Amino acid sequence: MDIYINGKTADITLETEKTVGELLSGVEGWLRGSGCRLNGLEIDGEPVAGADISSVFSRNLESMGAVNIKVCPRSELALDALCKARGFLAACVQGEGPEGIAGLWRASPAASFLEDENPRLFRDIDAAFGPGGAERAAKAENIIPLVDERIRELINPGEEIGRIESLVAGIAGRLEELPLDIQTGKDGRAAETVGGFSAVAEKLFRLFYLIQAQGQDLSGILVESSPVYDFLGEFSAALKELLAAYEGRDVVLVGDLAEYELAPRLRSFYEALKVPA
Secondary structure, eight states: OEEEETTEEOOOOOSSOOBHHHHHHHHHHHHTTTTEEEEEEEETTEEEOGGGGGGGTTSBGGGOSEEEEEEEEHHHHHHHHHHHHHHHHHHHHTTSSTTTHHHHHHTSHHHHHHHHHOHHHHHHHHGGGSSOHHHHHHHHHHHHHHHHHHHHHHHOHHHHHHHTHHHHHHHHHHHHHHHHHHHTTOHHHHHHHHHHHHHHHHHHHHHHHHHHHTTOOOTTOEETTEEHHHHHHHHHHHHHHHHHHHHTTOHHHHHHIIIIIIHHHHHHHHHHHHTTO
8 A cells, every 4th residue: 555645655654553543643743843743644645625534533444545645834824714713703894694604603613623722712712603793793892803813823923013103112011010910900001011021931931933934944053052942941940930920929929020030031032933934
């Protein structure tokens, strides 16, 4: 039997694999570190529909002449899924088929992909397809800017970095004010600052990895004289420590972390990303 990936002969040697399911399981294990994902299957030139793939898992490989496994970069699949999701949301805003739109969305490959790859984003989008005509339309309209933001990130992460300079500067400034906000009882503002900082930090992490996925090697850059991956590990640890200290109402530790560690690190990471991008 011949095995192909995207129509090209694959360097895959069967060992204990006897069925299509076992073959695909092994391929998916390899794909996890490649930035790609299984996107289709052909057996002896006949395409297997996505919904029917599980029905061929038990088929014996010895009965086949050729298997063509189709794979696609995760970023391309994510972009397609988000664009499809945006279409459903726009239809919801316009009131097209309000009773059926939720079912169509949840049965779509876009929804399945997002639920598997980014459950939190899927939940945010899915919440817009709840009951209620005007309320549903308002929720859909409110979530569209978030979807548009993620689409921009995927299309051009370097350009998106340039868009958020004022956002980074603003949240870094708010972090430096966080100790005073907590001490003076401005709990609402403090909560907004912590949540906003977490969101901006996550966005910078996403953009870093998206730029890497698009072929630009950032592994050699330095942030505060540290190799970038060392810096990211330390940054993540400090972020977790801040969130834990905030939940525990440890005002002194929150202040020290926010003002002297995370605010300057956020600025440094942004500047390091901005130059190569």
